[in-house]
Amino acid sequence: MSDISKNQWTETVDVCVVGAGHAGCEAALACARLNFDTVIFTVSIDSIALMPCNPNVGGSSKGHLVREVDALGGEMGKNIDKTFIQSKMLNMSKGPAVHSLRAQADKSEYSRSMRRVLENTDHLTVKQAEIVKLLTENGKVTGVVTNTGTTYFCKAVILCTGTYLKARCLCGESITYTGPSGLQAANSLSASLIENGVKLRRFKTGTPARMDKRSIDFSKMTEQFGDERIVPFSFSTDPDSIQKEQVSCWLTYTNEETHKIIRANLDRSPIYAGVIEGTGPRYCPSIEDKVVKFSDKDRHQVFIEPEGLYTNEMYIGGMSSSLPEDVQLKMYRTVPGLENCKIVRNAYAIEYDCLEPNQLLPSLESKIIKGLFCAGQFNGSSGYEEAAAQGIMAGINAAQFLRGEEPLILDRSEAYIGVLIDDLVTKDNREPYRMMTSRAEYRLLLRQDNADLRLREKGHKIGLVSDEEMKITLYKAEEISKEINRLKGVIVGANRRVCEFLNEHGSNELHTGVSLAELLCRPELDYEMLAPLDPNRPVLSKDVIEQVVINIKYEGYIERQLQQVHKFKKTEKKLIPADIDYDDVKSLRIEARQKLKEFRPLNVGQASRLSGVTPADVSVLLIYLSQKKD
Numbered sequence: 141m142s143d144i145s146k147n148q149w150t151e152t153v154d155v156c157v158v159g160a161g162h163a164g165c166e167a168a169l170a171c172a173r174l175n176f177d178t179v180i181f182t183v184s185i186d187s188i189a190l191m192p193c194n195p196n197v198g199g200s201s202k203g204h205l206v207r208e209v210d211a212l213g214g215e216m217g218k219n220i221d222k223t224f225i226q227s228k229m230l231n232m233s234k235g236p237a238v239h240s241l242r243a244q245a246d247k248s249e250y251s252r253s254m255r256r257v258l259e260n261t262d263h264l265t266v267k268q269a270e271i272v273k274l275l276t277e278n279g280k281v282t283g284v285v286t287n288t289g290t291t292y293f294c295k296a297v298i299l300c301t302g303t304y305l306k307a308r309c310l311c312g313e314s315i316t317y318t319g320p321s322g323l324q325a326a327n328s329l330s331a332s333l334i335e336n337g338v339k340l341r342r343f344k345t346g347t348p349a350r351m352d353k354r355s356i357d358f359s360k361m362t363e364q365f366g367d368e369r370i371v372p373f374s375f376s377t378d379p380d381s382i383q384k385e386q387v388s389c390w391l392t393y394t395n396e397e398t399h400k401i402i403r404a405n406l407d408r409s410p411i412y413a414g415v416i417e418g419t420g421p422r423y424c425p426s427i428e429d430k431v432v433k434f435s436d437k438d439r440h441q442v443f444i445e446p447e448g449l450y451t452n453e454m455y456i457g458g459m460s461s462s463l464p465e466d467v468q469l470k471m472y473r474t475v476p477g478l479e480n481c482k483i484v485r486n487a488y489a490i491e492y493d494c495l496e497p498n499q500l501l502p503s504l505e506s507k508i509i510k511g512l513f514c515a516g517q518f519n520g521s522s523g524y525e526e527a528a529a530q531g532i533m534a535g536i537n538a539a540q541f542l543r544g545e546e547p548l549i550l551d552r553s554e555a556y557i558g559v560l561i562d563d564l565v566t567k568d569n570r571e572p573y574r575m576m577t578s579r580a581e582y583r584l585l586l587r588q589d590n591a592d593l594r595l596r597e598k599g600h601k602i603g604l605v606s607d608e609e610m611k612i613t614l615y616k617a618e619e620i621s622k623e624i625n626r627l628k629g630v631i632v633g634a635n636r637r638v639c640e641f642l643n644e645h646g647s648n649e650l651h652t653g654v655s656l657a658e659l660l661c662r663p664e665l666d667y668e669m670l671a672p673l674d675p676n677r678p679v680l681s682k683d684v685i686e687q688v689v690i691n692i693k694y695e696g697y698i699e700r701q702l703q704q705v706h707k708f709k710k711t712e713k714k715l716i717p718a719d720i721d722y723d724d725v726k727s728l729r730i731e732a733r734q735k736l737k738e739f740r741p742l743n744v745g746q747a748s749r750l751s752g753v754t755p756a757d758v759s760v761l762l763i764y765l766s767q768k769k770d
């Protein structure tokens with residue numbers, strides 16, 4: 141590193157956010173909007189909110205995260221509503237718990253639009269500089285130093301460095317020491333973090349090639365359309381304002397020919413040749429991994445997605461790889477429609493330094509350095525949405541830290557964000573963590589459609605949600621409960637007209653009067669259908685009707701899940717004293733004692749989720765805590 145010590149220039153601010161990716165943008169906006177003087181750093185201002193991989197936001201469980209970020213007062217939902225080019229609600233054939241919105245983004249518009257928001261936010265400064273050093277004193281953060289030697293003194297630092305720390309990109313035998321898309325890597329900060337006692341590890345992820353649209357034969361593929369009626373991500377977006385023409389995506393498949401070429405060249409794959417050190421995401425496998433691990437499958441889906449309106453670049457979803465360029469060309473050209481494809485950007489894998497997140501508290505603050513918060517891919521997660529969710533929480537909690545107030549912690553029963561962060565800081569994740577609906581045990585309560593009802597109040601209390609937005613949500617909640625009570629109170633008689641109506645809709649006749657709500661519980665009937673039997677119904681918005689229908693049709697399941705949450709909250713409330721001496725808890729098993737000493741969980745609920753801590757160990761701990769109390 142060159143001698144930058146001559147530059148004695150210093151600045152003093154409240155918060156320094158290192159990284160302007162999906163995590164950094166949310167973190168910096170949260171701090172600045174809460175009136176803290178904030179600087180956001182990036183190695184390239186032209187890469188703000190860059191999407192180095194898939195050109196879409198949302199999808200299964202990720203759509204839930206975007207809605208929750210929006211409900212708390214974040215930016216991602218609004219930004220994609222302004223820059224999407226196709227939108228689709230996924231899993232509509234399944235229950236509401238897994239309905240999930242996904243929108244194809246115009247990548248460069250998405251980045252430009254987020255940059256406009258950052259550059260026009262009060263109390264926020266955007267700075268192109270690489271942070272090479274973290275400054276601390278007596279276990280507390282005091283500032284950062286840039287690659288030009290300028291020192292920024294501050295009281296809180298939020299690290300959102302993504303896939304840039306000591307990054308290297310691998311495409312067959314070719315290795316380049318850059319960040320994603322050829323951007324500069326950040327090679328100095330890791331050493332400074334290690335000096336400060338932070339433990340790092342190596343993870344990897346990969347991306348497919350991009351191709352010239354003119355070289356693709358779409359007649360050999362199945363066109364995938366967006367929804368006719370577009371639903372916005374943000375609760376603040378007027379649905380009527382975003383109805384527009386959409387672009388298509390395309391579906392094709394690999395085949396045996398593709399798989400043969402891959403198998404024949406595994407020795408030239410950095411993954412299989414052992415060149416790659418970092419651990420990759422199981423749930424986002426490369427095409428090499430798919431062919432090797434699912435050898436019984438004779439084809440894999442390939443989604444061709446536009447990268448934007450102003451480019452011919454097409455993203456080849458489902459075929460990320462780090463095979464050499466010549467092999468890539470051969471393999472892609474076996475796919476129907478890609479026979480004459482021209483690669484604009486090669487597929488590659490990227491390795492980078494990231495954090496062992498069990499060094500963090502559920503507030504995302506470091507356990508060893510006060511005022512240091514971490515978010516995004518740097519915490520070992522994978523995905524724009526996971527990053528944005530951690531970013532807003534780290535921003536909120538850095539502000540709470542500066543206010544001297546309690547952090548905002550969302551637990552597993554309140555939000556997917558709660559599941560995400562709890563899994564990251566509690567579980568032993570050995571690979572990049574990607575959110576999935578199956579990870580959320582209370583998913584029937586944590587639907588994407590009710591994120592505002594669950595989280596707006598918390599965002600309002602913190603100061604990120606305006607009074608106006610809060611009023612709209614309170615009014616919506618009131619409308620919902622009024623309509624549910626009304627439907628439960630309106631009794632429909634078992635008369636001939638009603639029975640004929642039910643017959644016409646393939647529903648059983650009535651023998652006695654029932655409420656409209658009971659009728660609505662019948663799977664073959666829905667709210668619109670019942671209108672002829674309900675002449676005095678009020679005019680309600682689609683959102684309110686959606687909530688009313690779900691709460692009535694799934695009432696029993698929701699009730700059961702609420703009881704489970706009640707039990708869960710009991711153990712979450714059982715706090716463990718910070719200074720507990722686990723050597724004093726005699727009957728604990730050795731493995732559990734080691735895990736509890738290493739990890740120091742905040743409450744019994746968290747202790748029970750540690751791998752290596754059994755229910756028997758939890759009982760021992762509970763007895764010890766109750767004896768200590770007496």
Ligand SMILES: Cc1cc2nc3c(=O)[nH]c(=O)nc-3n(C[C@H](O)[C@H](O)[C@H](O)COP(=O)(O)OP(=O)(O)OC[C@H]3O[C@@H](n4cnc5c(N)ncnc54)[C@H](O)[C@@H]3O)c2cc1C
Pocket residue numbers: 158159160161162163164181182183184187188189190191192193194269270271272300301302303304305320326329345346347424460488489490515516517518521522523524527574
């Ligand atoms: C090749 C590739 C393939 C991927 N594949 C997938 C996938 O298949 N599925 C998936 O879910 N996700 C994938 N991702 C991950 C996805 O891109 C990230 O999850 C997401 O971008 C993370 O957001 P972030 O804000 O944490 O970090 P990033 O978006 O990486 O942003 C990091 C920011 O930090 C800045 N920065 C870093 N270090 C410094 C420093 N020292 N000083 C100043 N600025 C710094 C950078 O300039 C950048 O602005 C992939 C990413 C890459 C690169």
